Amino acid sequence: MDKRGNLLDVRQLRVIFHTYRGLIKALNGVDLWMDKQERLGIVGETGCGKSVTAQAMMRLIEEPGKITEGEVWFENRDLLKLSEDEMTKIRGREISMIFQEPKSSLNPVFKSGFQIKETLLNAKKATPANAEEEVEKILGYVGMDASRVKNMYPHELSGGMAQRVMIAMALATQPKLLIADEPTSALDVTIQAQILELLSDLTQKMGNAVMMITHDMGIVAEFCDRVVVMYAGNAVEVAPTKELFQNPIHPYTQGLLRAVPRVGRPGELKAIPGTVPDLVDPPEGCRFHPRCDYAFDQCKNVLPPLLEISAHHYVSCYLCQKDGCPSAKKAGEEPW
């Protein structure tokens, strides 16, 4: 089997949740891949499966959820086939995660320095003799006054400081992949910018890849090399960032970009009409068809495969598999 990325290759990942309302088909065969040191953005409306994708990759789906199908190749191992012991060694060492609410990921009863120290010792990135020194060094890397911050409890940290501590802990083990799930959406705009810059600098220095899960197309434009657009449990478009912004093909991606505020764009922002479907009873075929202006009969029956329509640009839509692609922009037309 040819791997599509030299770090990560997720194939046909499916996750369900048993709930009192019925079976939620949350991931409907997700495909995505990453190269070493790459920064991949995952975007899509709320509920489309971004966080569940990350949790499933890390095997953190708990009851009532279940991974029913798929492969998660991380370098040369399928993470879904490893024992729980082997997986524990990967979590936090080779793949780390940071989240939207940093304080809820920190243990409220321990000082931040102690928590970083434990992470380092567990991952064997420090010895009891040099751990204190390493903690100070790491807090310095994330731009904090180490002697003060290491003695602070999580409730004493501001949101931005707590996220810096989380980033320090996540990167302390020198992971190959950092998954950042909406890492700045709970922060003020100025702090958001500082945290993104910090993530950008540190990950460049350390050479790890970043999967950036976000609602924010501005963050994608600024931070990511490549983007996966998700809709209702599928990756529907995958492209290098510049290509995605200049030439979005999937009608859903076009809708997302039309909803982004732009300086100098006349008229009002157009939200995508309709809502994300209920995943207990999702539409057959292309899950976007009830909201799609271009939908035709074929769309309602079978899910379109994710196909490469031009170099490195993949789309799951029947339109571009027909002759020409009516949704593509013509030469000379306004960019999106």
Ligand SMILES: Nc1ncnc2c1ncn2[C@@H]1O[C@H](COP(=O)(O)OP(=O)(O)OP(=O)(O)O)[C@@H](O)[C@H]1O
């Ligand atoms: N523990 C759970 N139990 C039941 N359903 C769940 C659970 N976790 C996620 N889901 C469902 O899985 C689907 C995907 O959720 P997910 O959290 O991945 O969305 P998301 O794209 O991360 O959204 P957001 O942008 O709001 O974070 C949703 O329909 C959600 O309701």
Ligand code: SF4
């Ligand atoms: S497959 Fe059909 S319904 Fe789905 S996005 Fe393409 S045209 Fe629209």
Ligand SMILES: [Mg+2]
């Ligand atoms: Mg989420």
